[in-house]
Amino acid sequence: MQSTKIVTLNDINVSFIKNKPVLQNLDLEIFKGESLTILGPGGSGKSTLLKIILGIIEPQSGTLNVFGKNINSLLHKERSEILKKIGIAFQQGALFDFMTVSENIDFAMENMTQFTQKEREERIPNFLAQVNLTHAADKLPSELSGGMRRRVGFIRALITNPELALLDEPTAGLDPVTTTIVIDIIHRIGRQIGTTMVCVTSNIDVAFRFAKKVAILKDGKIIGVGTKADLLNLNNEWITNFLTIRENKFHTDEEIDMNESSV
Numbered sequence: 001m002q003s004t005k006i007v008t009l010n011d012i013n014v015s016f017i018k019n020k021p022v023l024q025n026l027d028l029e030i031f032k033g034e035s036l037t038i039l040g041p042g043g044s045g046k047s048t049l050l051k052i053i054l055g056i057i058e059p060q061s062g063t064l065n066v067f068g069k070n071i072n073s074l075l076h077k078e079r080s081e082i083l084k085k086i087g088i089a090f091q092q093g094a095l096f097d098f099m100t101v102s103e104n105i106d107f108a109m110e111n112m113t114q115f116t117q118k119e120r121e122e123r124i125p126n127f128l129a130q131v132n133l134t135h136a137a138d139k140l141p142s143e144l145s146g147g148m149r150r151r152v153g154f155i156r157a158l159i160t161n162p163e164l165a166l167l168d169e170p171t172a173g174l175d176p177v178t179t180t181i182v183i184d185i186i187h188r189i190g191r192q193i194g195t196t197m198v199c200v201t202s203n204i205d206v207a208f209r210f211a212k213k214v215a216i217l218k219d220g221k222i223i224g225v226g227t228k229a230d231l232l233n234l235n236n237e238w239i240t241n242f243l244t245i246r247e248n249k250f251h252t253d254e255e256i257d258m259n260e261s262s263v
């Protein structure tokens with residue numbers, strides 16, 4: 001049976017400066033229940049692509065369907081209803097500085113879900129325990145490490161039971177051990193709530209650890225989608241170089257870490 005498409009981008013074009021396209025003729029489909037990584041080098045248009053899905057940026061041309069609607073043609077209220085189905089974890093967590101960890105998480109549930117206060121009060125310790133942050137419930141974001149803030153950001157994105165979770169560079173700046181822990185946590189909670197998950201990253205290792213299905217973004221275009229084997233079988237010289245030569249040249253995070261610690 002064909003899975004349901006929850007996001008379809010068709011022939012999307014975006015440019016901020018004339019004749020300098022940031023996304024060009026971009027096609028992308030996201031299916032219900034899948035995990036997908038969008039992998040591309042810095043400046044390839046990954047953040048812009050997320051902003052298109054969220055309706056933050058309107059493309060110059062192309063069609064966009066998010067949960068059955070063209071998000072750009074919706075009135076504020078309808079758009080809010082669509083956005084309530086989407087959990088977003090931004091780079092660095094993007095928490096409210098003046099709210100405690102619990103308040104940050106509760107704010108998302110209060111605004112995006114129908115959970116009662118009692119349900120919300122039960123969910124917060126349950127989710128915090130899953131990321132080993134029970135002790136941080138009453139702390140302010142400024143009292144947390146980068147990795148802890150990131151974990152709170154994931155909880156805030158996922159505790160609302162979103163139908164689609166968008167994770168922007170979920171492990172950027174984290175050490176290799178924390179990176180592995182964070183990916184495991186995302187997988188575990190994602191499975192538990194059964195959400196569709198899209199991760200955006202420039203890290204090849206993280207890309208394939210997050211999802212088997214990876215879409216390669218280059219210069220604003222998706223130039224291949226599939227498993228690593230599928231992508232290598234495309235015989236696209238740029239993709240092969242990106243996935244293999246770069247990998248060999250730059251080594252894994254763990255190897256870099258070992259090399260650095262032996263210096």
Ligand SMILES: Nc1ncnc2c1ncn2[C@@H]1O[C@H](COP(=O)(O)OP(=O)(O)OP(=O)(O)O)[C@@H](O)[C@H]1O
Pocket residue numbers: 016017022040041042043044045046047048049202
């Ligand atoms: N608001 C804007 N105005 C002008 N140019 C922009 C704007 N937003 C993005 N760009 C340009 O669009 C291109 C793609 O940017 P984008 O942030 O989407 O890439 P990215 O793949 O997410 O990069 P990174 O991995 O470095 O975060 C870059 O050249 C960037 O300078």
